[in-house]
Amino acid sequence: MDKSKSVAVVGAQWGDEGKGKVIDYLASKADIVARFQGGNNAGHTVVYGANIFKLHHVPSGILNAGTLCLLGNGMVVDPLVLVEELFELEKRGIDTSKLYISGKAHLNMAYHKDLDEANEELLGEKKIGTTGRGIGPAYADKVMRRGIRAVDMTGFERFRERLADILPLQNRILKEIYNHKGYDLDELFELYCPALERLGPLVTDGSLLLIENLTAGKKVLFEGAQGALLDIDHGTYPYVTSSSTVAAAAATGNGVGPQHISQVLGVIKAYTTRVGEGPFPTEDRSEAGEQLRERGNEFGTTTGRPRRCGWFDSVIARYAAMVNGLTGLAVTKLDVLSGMDTVNMAVAYSCSGAETNNFPGSIEELKECTPVYETYSGWDEDISRVRRFQDLPAAARHFLKALEENVGVKIELVSVGPDRSQTITCQDSSLESWIVP
Ligand code: GDP
Ligand code: IMO
Numbered sequence: 001m002d003k004s005k006s007v008a009v010v011g012a013q014w015g016d017e018g019k020g021k022v023i024d025y026l027a028s029k030a031d032i033v034a035r036f037q038g039g040n041n042a043g044h045t046v047v048y049g050a051n052i053f054k055l056h057h058v059p060s061g062i063l064n065a066g067t068l069c070l071l072g073n074g075m076v077v078d079p080l081v082l083v084e085e086l087f088e089l090e091k092r093g094i095d096t097s098k099l100y101i102s103g104k105a106h107l108n109m110a111y112h113k114d115l116d117e118a119n120e121e122l123l124g125e126k127k128i129g130t131t132g133r134g135i136g137p138a139y140a141d142k143v144m145r146r147g148i149r150a151v152d153m154t155g156f157e158r159f160r161e162r163l164a165d166i167l168p169l170q171n172r173i174l175k176e177i178y179n180h181k182g183y184d185l186d187e188l189f190e191l192y193c194p195a196l197e198r199l200g201p202l203v204t205d206g207s208l209l210l211i212e213n214l215t216a217g218k219k220v221l222f223e224g225a226q227g228a229l230l231d232i233d234h235g236t237y238p239y240v241t242s243s244s245t246v247a248a249a250a251a252t253g254n255g256v257g258p259q260h261i262s263q264v265l266g267v268i269k270a271y272t273t274r275v276g277e278g279p280f281p282t283e284d285r286s287e288a289g290e291q292l293r294e295r296g297n298e299f300g301t302t303t304g305r306p307r308r309c310g311w312f313d314s315v316i317a318r319y320a321a322m323v324n325g326l327t328g329l330a331v332t333k334l335d336v337l338s339g340m341d342t343v344n345m346a347v348a349y350s351c352s353g354a355e356t357n358n359f360p361g362s363i364e365e366l367k368e369c370t371p372v373y374e375t376y377s378g379w380d381e382d383i384s385r386v387r388r389f390q391d392l393p394a395a396a397r398h399f400l401k402a403l404e405e406n407v408g409v410k411i412e413l414v415s416v417g418p419d420r421s422q423t424i425t426c427q428d429s430s431l432e433s434w435i436v437p
C-alpha cells in the first residue's frame with residue numbers, strides 16, 4: 001500500500017466551506033471519492049463553466065468521468081432523494097454508473113424526516129435549526145439498533161420484513177408522542193419499491209472495494225460533509241449535526257484503517273459562516289456581516305436559508321486543526337474579501353476578563369467569549385483571475401500569511417471563485433500529485 005495516495009477533505013468551520021469545489025478540483029486525479037458521514041443535509045456545490053451542480057448525497061467526484069464514487073457505511077442515505085438526485089444528474093448527461101453504496105450505510109426513511117420536524121417544533125425557541133432532512137432520527141435509530149440498512153434494499157422481501165419489524169414502534173412514537181397519523185406498512189413499502197429497484201444493484205461491500213483499490217495503489221479522496229464545529233462530539237453541542245465530521249471518521253465511516261488516510265485537508269473560508277442556531281463568536285450582525293453575505297452569496301445550498309456571517313476565527317480554526325489532525329488548509333472565498341476597507345481576524349477570545357487561545361469545552365463558556373481581533377488592510381483588486389500566489393495583491397498575501405501563522409497549518413490551496421479553474425496551488429504544496437498542470 002502506498003500511504004501517500006489518500007486524502008481526507010473535511011470542513012474546518014460550521015460547514016459550507018467549499019468542500020464540494022475542492023473535492024471536484026482534486027477529483028480529476030482521484031480513482032475513488034468516498035463520502036463517510038452525513039446524508040442529504042449536505043449541499044456541495046460544484047461549478048465549471050456554465051454548469052452548476054448541487055450535490056446532496058453523491059460525492060463531488062461524480063462529475064469526473066471514470067472516478068468511482070462510494071456512499072460509505074457512516075452515511076445515512078435517503079433512498080427517495082438519492083434516486084431523484086441520480087435522475088437529475090443523468091438528465092444533465094452525467095454518468096452515474098460508477099456510484100456504489102455500502103451495504104452498511106443506514107437508510108434515512110420518511111418517518112425520520114417527520115420525527116426531525118416534529119422534534120424541532122417541540123423544542124420551539126430552543127430548536128437546533130436542523131435541515132429538516134431526518135438526519136438526527138436516522139442516526140438515533142442506527143444506534144438504537146432499529147435502523148434499516150442499504151443491504152436491506154437488495155431484496156424486496158427482506159426490505160418488507162425489516163420494515164414490518166420496525167414500523168409498529170415508529171408508528172407508536174409518531175402517534176403517541178408527536179400526534180402524527182403514522183404509516184401503513186403496505187403503502188410505505190410501495191413507496192420505496194422503485195428506489196429498491198434502482199439502488200439495490202448499487203449496494204456493495206464498501207470496505208472491501210476501498211481496500212482492494214488502495215492495495216492496488218489507487219488514489220482515494222474521502223469527502224467530508226458539514227464541519228468540525230458541527231461534529232457530534234467536538235462541535236458546539238447540542239447545536240451540531242448527528243455524525244462524526246472529523247477526519248478520523250473517514251476510516252470508521254468507510255471501513256478502512258486510519259493508516260490509509262495520509263493527508264487531511266481542512267477546507268476553510270477566509271471568513272466564517274454558520275446556518276442554524278447555536279453560538280458563533282465572530283458573527284457580525286452589522287454592515288460587515290451583511291456585506292459578506294451579499295458578496296459571498298451566503299444562502300444555504302440545501303435549505304436556501306441566509307447564512308449567518310462574520311470574520312475569520314483563528315480560535316475555531318486551530319481547534320479544527322487539532323481535532324482533525326489537519327496537514328493542510330484550502331482557503332476558499334478569498335475573492336469575497338476584495339473591496340473591504342479593512343479585514344478582521346479573531347486571534348484569541350476574551351472570556352470573563354481573561355484572554356484564551358483555546359476553544360472552550362462547552363457552549364456555556366463559549367457564550368461568555370468575545371473575539372479579540374487583529375485588523376488587516378483590505379485590497380480593492382478583483383482577484384478572481386489570479387492563478388499564482390505571488391500575483392495576489394500584497395495585502396491579500398499578508399492576510400493569508402497571518403492566517404497560516406495563526407492557525408499553524410500550511411495553506412495548500414487558495415480559492416478565488418466558485419469555478420474549478422479559480423484555484424491557486426501554493427508553492428511546495430504536498431497536493432501537487434493531485435493537481436492537473
Ligand atoms: P460545501 O458544503 O462545503 O461544499 O460548500 P457549499 O457548496 O455549500 O457552499 C460554498 C459556496 O461557495 C458554493 O456556492 C460554491 O460554489 C461557492 N464557492 C466555493 N469556493 C468559492 C470561492 O473561492 N469564491 C466564491 N466566490 N465562491 C466560492
Ligand atoms: P455541508 O456538507 C452547513 C447544520 C444545520 C443545523 C445542524 C444540524 O453542506 O457543509 P442536521 O440537519 O444535520 O441535523 O442539522 O447542522 N448543518 C449544516 N450547516 N452545512 C452543512 O452541510 C450542514 N449540514 C447540517 O443547519 O445547524
Ligand code: MG
Nearest residue numbers: 016043044301
Ligand atoms: Mg454546503
